[in-house]
Amino acid sequence: MKRYRTTKKDNIFPLKIEELEKKLNEEFDQNPDLSVTTYENKNKKALIFYITYQVEGEKVENYLLETLLKKDFEWNNSTILNEIPLSSGKTIDKFSDIGKGLLIGNLYVYIENENSAIEYSLSNKENRSLQQSETESVVLGPKIGFTESxxxxxxxxxxxxxxxxxxxxxxxxxxxxxxxxxxxxxxxxxxxxxxxxxxxxxxxxxxxxxxxxxxxxxxxxxxxxxxxxxxxxxxxxxxxxxxxxxxxxxxxxxxxxxxxxxxxTFFSFFQSTEDLYMRWNIGSFLRSLRFLSFFLSTILTPLYVAAVTFHYEIIPTPLLVNLGESRAAVPFPPILEALILELMIELLRESGARLPTKIGQTIGIVGGVVVGTAAVQAGITSNVLIIFVALSALASFTAPNYLMGTTARIIRFPMIILGGLLGLVGLVFGISFLIIHLLRLTSLGRPYLSPLYPLVWEDFNKAFFRLPPQFHNMRFKSYRPKDIFRFNKGKSKIKKDIDE
Amino acid sequence: MDINVKVKENLQIRPFYLFFIITSIQIGIGILGFPKIVYQEALQDSWISILFTFFYIVAVVIVMFMILNQYKNADIYGIQVDIFGKWIGKILGTIYILYFGITLFSILITYMEVVRISIFPSISNLALGGLLLCLVVYSVLGGIRVVVGVCTLFFLGTQWLFLLLIQPAMEVDFTHLQPMFVTPFPDLLEGAKVSSYTFMGFELLLVIYPFIKNKKKAKLPTFLAVSWSTITILLLTMLVIGYFSHNQILRREWALLGLFKIQNFTFIERFDYVVVTEWMLVIITNMILLMWAMTYGMKRLYNISQKTTLYLISIILLIACIFVDEHFQIQKVIDTSSQIGLWIVYVYPFFLLPIVLFKKRKQRKKEKKHAK
Incomplete structure (x- = not known):
């Protein structure tokens, strides 16, 4: 591997304390936070150095210095490792490792003329405490989220x-x-x-x-x-x-x-652990709802644009009259109307995401209700389209994974343009393109659309629905696990006759 | 070139995909206009003609399997070179490729005509052709796995369309099918002959066969596929004959599309629009399979990279479709392709089989002599 920084002569030990001190100061450009202290006992000199705020000061004083200075023993590497009541001690002989170690909160003790320094890992890292995950929220099940540590x-x-x-x-x-x-x-x-x-x-x-x-x-x-x-x-x-x-x-x-x-796989982005915690029928319903939402979210507005621009014949007359009335005052072609509204929703979402929670809610109300109503009254958009756009925005948020939800929203824009330019033909082109694209994708070399293609019947009940537990006795075959069986299906349920 | 093909493990496909491949290529654009064509010849006994075609096709498929099973892992391109020598074999292979090309072109322009007449009178051939070919190129670039995947998914994604025919099916007048068995035998045969164009496509088996993983299991899905498409086409034809009167059928170029107009819901009507656009999926599977067969054939015969052929053919097709937009021209292309197809698909295998068998027997004798 190529290194960006050329390492200088690495094995510098043994050397005099003064030399090491000078070298450290050179290397760290007189870093004010680097604490370098020399101690002396029975003609043996020891250098202790660390970066002050990276290390737990309490431990340094209570265990290291206390033992080192108050206990009476000959200083050398092995005695120090034995006497100091800290478990993480080990010897290090490369100077570059010491440099890196200092940055992640290690403390070093060097006894003059020894062949290596002793390293103690006493890192004092500031962490946030365990919290509920903000981006993925669940109603049922464990809510704790990973942290930065x-x-x-x-x-x-x-x-x-x-x-x-x-x-x-x-x-x-x-x-x-x-x-x-x-x-x-x-x-x-x-x-x-x-x-x-x-x-x-x-x-x-x-x-x-x-x-x-x-x-x-x-x-x-x-x-x-x-x-x-x-x-x-x-x-x-x-x-x-x-x-x-x-x-x-x-x-x-x-x-x-x-x-x-x-x-x-594509479908695993719509699975949530919550489906498992719910009863199977509710879980299945919710999961199908998510698939439906993804589909609706990408197709609803473009379908409206395509139908209103080119194929108003496919809308039945009573519905068409309603639609005509609501669109009568709108001066823009449907494609522009839809793009403006979609952009507005995206604006709202983005500003809501950037603002603090409390203000975000206010903005949501102001943006959604006030701007939406005003837009219709001002004759910029039609009522029906507002419903469609709002529905598809809602639908896109049902994906348990934030990335997939965003994808659903972004795909809509090219779809609207295709629908506005070529009507249903453009729309079907868009969908076909998406399907072919998904077919070509792989994840870690495994097909992305599995179990739909390659067809794996055994996985259907797990990928698309959430059947009762006894149908879940196998792991996903698409991922080719070493062991496919989870439990014995036969024993999990004993069949009984009516009156037994 | 090698007679037998070495196919990498990761490119092989499981045999049941043959079902999707054969059905997707058999049911294509032809089905929209098919009922009229066969009705012209065989009238209310059209179903007999279709059954004739079916039995003939089963015979052809059996012959194809017999030819293919003589070799370890060969396709038609390799077999022809093995039988007729390098030069004639390559010429015959090229004829196959050209035939695929003409069929592909006829599908492309027929679909564009359907779109132009029933939805977008003003759409330019260049735009529509560009879109379709763009999809074809994109999926063929993914290789055999993606090609088969597109077939499978698009097949599954278009079957629901036939549910839209339930409402017209309720209103069918069965007296239109009576009296039965009145069409003279020659007319029935003529009907079977014109049906052959719609049923074409299963010759792809000769090209794709080396890619099948477990060859022993390849027969069942193939016959199932042929039966499935026959049943589909048979039912649709009966439906059209039962729903429309004699004159109505003859007046309609695409009688089947007319049937889709019957169904309506409270939120959507005129399903023919949906069907015509959704039919794009059916067309694309056809085109993708043919395009793949062509590119693969060029690679086998002349060692030209598949990408080069793919881009080249697409550009040629795109340019060609600008110039062919009159109905009679399109009809001419269809006629040519069905004429060539008739010989290549339905007659040629019966000639090829005895030669292959003869040659193989000779070879075996030779080997026995050597062994002695």
Whole structure:
């Protein structure tokens, strides 16, 4: 791998305390936060250095300095490791590692003329406490969300997935700012080929810094030209463990509350863990509702535009009269009318997302009710279109994944233009193009439209509906898990005759 | 070139997809105008003609399987080279490709005519042709897997259209089918002959066969597919004959479209608009399969990359469709393609089979001699 910063001579030990002090000051450009202190005992000198606010000061005083200065013993590496009551001590002999370690809150002790320094990991990281996830909200089920801290996230994952087979492979990605990335899967479930693909993509990534897991995702996904997300992102440990337990592979990144899951299919973006927590019939209904919403959200406004512009024959007369009345005062062609309204809704959404929650609600009311009513009264748009646009905006928010919801809204614009230019022909062209596009997509090399194509009948009951539990005794065949059976279907229900 | 094709594991398709491939290519644009054509020849006994065609097709498919099974993993391009030698084999292969091309072109311009007459009188051939070919190019670029996927999904996505015929089906007058068995036999045969154009497309089996994963299971889906499309076409024809009177059928170019106008709901009527546009999906599967067969054939015969052929043919088709927009020209293209198809699809396999069998037997004898 190519390094951006050339490392200087790395093995500098052993050396005099004064030399090390000088070198540290050089390297860190007289950093005022770098605390470098020399202590002396029985003609042995020790240098302790760390960055003040990165380290837990209490531990430094209570355990390190207390023992070092008050206990009477000969200072050398092995005695220090033995005497100081801190568990994380280890020896380090590369100067570049020390440089990196200081930045993530390590403390170093160097005894004069020793061959290596001792490292204590005492990092003091400021974290937000565990909170409910803001982007994905659920009514039923666990609501805790991932945080920005890797340690917390790993902790949550270990508590939610208590499998002995859980593997958390560690990668360090980023040339300038190395970040820890974890590849998480259950060894006895996840498909070997998929793990290798994922691992290879992570290993081959050469980048200066990954800003967030959503950015990492864009570097490693199959196709970057498409509008459809190919990897699932979630902030809910609950959803994460649901996927991992079904043989998928997850990734979490340091400093990012978003976890990545792959391989995914188009349909998994409409599944929510809530479907499982609900009764099966309610879950099935809600899931079908989401599919329907995606379809409506992309098709409703364009259909209106196409019908009103070119094919008013397909609208029955009573309906057409209504429509004509509401459109009579509108001076724009339908395509322009629809685009203006859609843009307005997008404006509202975007401003609502940027503003603080309380003001956001006000803006929603002002924008939605006031502007909407005024637009109709001013004769800029028709009532019917307002209903359609509002409905399709609502529909787009039903997707449990925020990325997919946004996709649904954005696709609508080219569809409106196609419908406005070529009517139904344009619309069918658009839909065909989308289907072909989805067929061509892959996620981690697995087909994106599975189980619809390639047809996997066994997965239909899990991907599209949520049948009673005894039908869920197999994992998704589309993801090719190593072990497909979850439980024995026969034993889960014993058949009885009428009067027994 | 190799006679047998080595197909990579990830490009192979499961045999049941043959059902979708064969049905999607058999049911195409022809079905819209088909009832009139066959009615002209066989009148109310058209269904007998269709059944004749069906049995003949079953025979042809059996012959095709017999030819294909003589080889390990070969397609028609390879077999012809093996039988007739390099030069004649390649010429025959090229004829196949040209035939696919003409069929593709006839489908394209017929659909454009349907759209022009029933929805958009003013739409330019260039725009519509460009859109359709754009979809074709985009999906063929995805390779065989995407091509088969488009067939499968578009097949599943268009079957609901036939539900719209329930209302007219309720109003069918069965006396239109009576008296039965009055059409003379030659007319029935003539009816079967004109039906052949609609049923064409299953010859694609000769090209796609090496890509099938489990060849032993390929027969069932193929016969199911042929039966499915026959039943569809048969029912639709009976429906048209039962619903419209003698004169009404003869006056309508696309009688089937007329049937779709009957159904209406409180929020939408004139379903013929929906059907014509939705029929685009049916057309696209046809075009994609033919285009794929052409590009693949060029690669097999002349080692030209599939992408080059794909772009080249699309541009040629696009330019050609600008000039063909009169009804008689379109009819001429259809007639030509059905004439060539009749010989290539329905007659040629029966000639090919004995030659293949003879050659293979000779080869086996030779091998036995060597073994001794």
């Amino acid at each position: 890797m340690v917390t996230n790993l902790n949550i994952i270990r508590w939610t997935i208590r499998s002995e087979d859980l593997v958390l492979e560690k990668f360090i990605i980023g040339e300038r700012e190395p970040r820890e990335v974890r590849l998480i899967y259950i060894k006895s479930l996840a498909n070997e080929a998929d793990i290798n693909t994922f691992r290879q993509r992570l290993q081959e990534l050469e980048i200066d810094v990954i800003d967030d897991s959503s950015v990492l995702l864009q570097y490693i996904e199959d196709s970057s030209l498409t509008i459809f997300p190919q990897f699932f992102t979630t902030e809910l440990p609950d959803r994460f463990s649901y996927d991992i337990n079904r043989g998928r592979i997850g990734v979490i990144v340091e400093n990012s509350p978003t976890a990545i899951v792959a391989p995914t």
